[in-house]
Amino acid sequence: MLAHNRFIMASAGLRLVLLLLLLSVSLYQAAAKPSGSRGGQGSRKRLLLISFDGFRWDYDQDVDTPNLDQLVRDGVKAKYITPPMLTMTSPSHFTTITGRWVEDHEVVHNMMFNTQTNQKVPHKETLRRSEWWDNGVLPLWITAQNQGLKTASFYYPGGGANYSGQAVNRAVVEESGHPDDNETEWRQNIDTVLSWFSEEDFDLVTLYYGEPDNVGHARGPDHPDRKAIIRQIDRTVGYLRDSIRRRGLEAHLNVIITSDHGMTTVKKRPLVDEIVLNKYLNLLKLASFEILDYGGFGILTPRPGREQEVLEALAKAPNLTVYSKEDMPESFHLARSRRMPPVVVVADLGFNLNSRFIVYVNKGDHGFHNGEMDMKMIFRAFGPDFKKNFLSEPFDSVHIYPLMCRLLDIRAEPNNGSLEQTSDMLIHTHDGGARMSATMVTTFVFVAICTLIL
Incomplete structure (x- = not known):
């Protein structure tokens, strides 16, 4: 009789252990599965990536920039970040949006070229040329779309191309000759992309500005006109934050502000031999x-x-x-x-x-070795998932991609970045609590099994 009771107790205990084990596995799978499926507005976070072309890492240090200064207190600042080699617009932007080195994504210059035919296509004319961008590496827009998210590109290099026949859900491509420094238009562009979040349920939008690159080339990085455009950028950042608040997006929208390369003064005659x-x-x-x-x-x-x-x-x-x-x-x-x-x-x-x-x-230029400090660039971030008043150590721009995948809670494509480089700037990881719960249940099951065996 005693043996029979022990058998019944053991059977009941085993059933309990199996039930807990199933619960543990379910919790782990739920934690491991990205939540790319579309849910209610309050249940997921959105991401806005903004690039200011040619914004050198120290451009805000000799100009009064109250809005960028406030971002340091309200979000994350990296001391600087290092672009890939090549320190050019198209290669660097595509490294950010793919998380791959230039030798992997193959956008190896601003100009599209063919060494056999001597074809050379200027930068802005390449922006719709899929044969230049589509080399087997998927940018974040397409990866996110494949996992149920809705994405858009506003002037961002690569956004106007097709990738294995797939296009970005919405792409606005900059035309050749379009002016880059119109402040009114800058604000209109912000209004447009924020409406895509608040009114059309987009999850990821990339927004590109062609300054301060143009003024850096034309006037040089030390010219007063460069300082004026940095003040304009600062006002635009202030307008962005006000607009986010007006649209009620503060609790849902993470924002990353970065660049593609820095700028240096060109050494010209009569001072040096070119x-x-x-x-x-x-x-x-x-x-x-x-x-x-x-x-x-x-x-x-x-x-x-x-x-x-x-x-x-x-x-x-x-x-x-x-x-x-x-x-x-x-x-x-x-x-x-x-x-x-x-x-x-x-x-x-x-x-x-x-x-x-x-x-x-040109009075200023880039394209030089990415180890040079003049080629380094900015990184700022704010939003519900970022810490406040956090100063990050420098890192390579290739690591922005896995950070964006984490913020969107999607599975990353193979990439050369590492989330370890940026995870300290996050308040928490999206799956941390669930993984902790799964770990606790698994531990409990293990202890229960050991108890039954003993």
Whole structure:
């Protein structure tokens, strides 16, 4: 009789353990599953990513910027972040939105080019050219859409392309010649994208501004006009925050403000000798393709059998470093690119590359080594998931992608970033409580089983 009672108790205990085990598994699965499915407005968070092209990491330090200063108190600031190598608009923006190095996503220049035909397409004309952007790596817009979210791009590079036949739910593409510095239009653009959140239920929107890049090129980073455009950006940030409050989005909208690269002063005659590469090698004779009159970064394809001759000739040129693609530093993350030509030239900071004669008129530029402080850029973030008054250590821009995936609570595509680099700036992880509950139940089940066995 005693043995029978023990058997009944053991059976009941085993059933309880199995029930708890099933509960544990269910809780774990619920915690692990991203909540990309569409729910009520109050049940999920939205994300606005804003990029100010060419906003160097220290541009707000010599200008009165009360709204950006308030963001430091109300949100997160990184000391600076490092763009990928290349420090150019299209490659860097696509690294942010894919979390992949340039050699993986293959947007290897602002210009779309073909080394076989010598085709060269200017930056703004590439923005709708899917063949330049669609190289097998999915940007965040498409990844989010595939998990049930609704996404949009306003002027953001890459937003106007198709990816394996998929388009961003809504894309506004900047036209060539469109002015970038109209403050009234800037506010209208904010009104537009915030209405997409509040009235049309969008989950992710990316918004791009072409300043302070343009004024940095035209006037130089130390010019008063650059300081004026930073004050305009600051007013725009204030307008953004007021608009978020007016629309009742404060509890639902996370905002990241960043950039793509910095800017440096171009060293020009009569103070220094500018680089003219044709002084050191006959480009017509030795090269079959080149993009050299484009800031601090150049690429070229030597004629068959002439690569070593080209490398040796350029090694004698001052104020630059020349690399064969195979010998580039691994930290560049460019060598595996199928598109990158065999020879890469990186000018010293502030020296522009000229091919046959001096044609460059810019007072400021980028495209230089991403380790240079003048190439570093800003990062600010605020919203319900971000800590307040938090200063982050520097990190690479490639790590923004997994952060955005966490904020949207979606599964990331394979990427080169790490959430560990940014998780400290979050108040909590979305699944932390559920995972803790699952862990506690699993522990309880384990203890119960051990008790029954003993």
